[in-house]
Amino acid sequence: MKSLEKAADRLSQGLALIGSIGLLAMLVHVTLDVALRNFADTPIPATNEIVSRYYMVLIVFLPLAWVERQRTMITVEVMEMLLTPTGRRISDGAVALLATVIYAAIGWxxxxxxxxxxxxxxxxxxxxxxxxxxxxxxxxxxxxxxAAAMTALRLVIIIAGPSAPAQEGAET
Structure with missing residues (x-):
């Protein structure tokens, strides 16, 4: 399980890196386009199309797995404090299952x-x-x-239950 989690971490970090590189490339591309348009009166052709059809799509969708792996997606925990640890685990599992199904359906x-x-x-x-x-x-x-794979992995981890070394590593 540990090697699977490490592979998921590397994959999600790689995707976040690709998204970051895409953001940097978009910044350079648009900056060059604006500079060339204003100073040399020769804009870079298809900048709007490339930015909207490639850079923005890459920046938004590829890092989803990283966001899910880091558990930094928006959450609402209004009832969380009222639940027992077992109740929280069931709630987290249900959310992970629902997220997996939704991501997979949208992916399909x-x-x-x-x-x-x-x-x-x-x-x-x-x-x-x-x-x-x-x-x-x-x-x-x-x-x-x-992203569906990351939430499915989270569900498997929740079902397997916490192990002492995994908990210590997750909290640091």
């Missing part, structure tokens, strides 16, 4: 959309040039399925 739907866009070769026309955007439809699918 976005997979169908991605395949449709792949088959028709979705593109946008920018000044007479075709810019392929069909690959960007696979990013949400990947993000949702990996």
């Amino acid at each position: 739907v976005t997979w169908a959309v991605a395949l449709k866009n792949l088959s028709i070769g979705t593109f946008v026309d920018v000044l007479g040039h075709k810019v392929a955007v069909w690959p960007s439809y696979f990013l949400p699918t990947l993000g949702f399925f990996l």
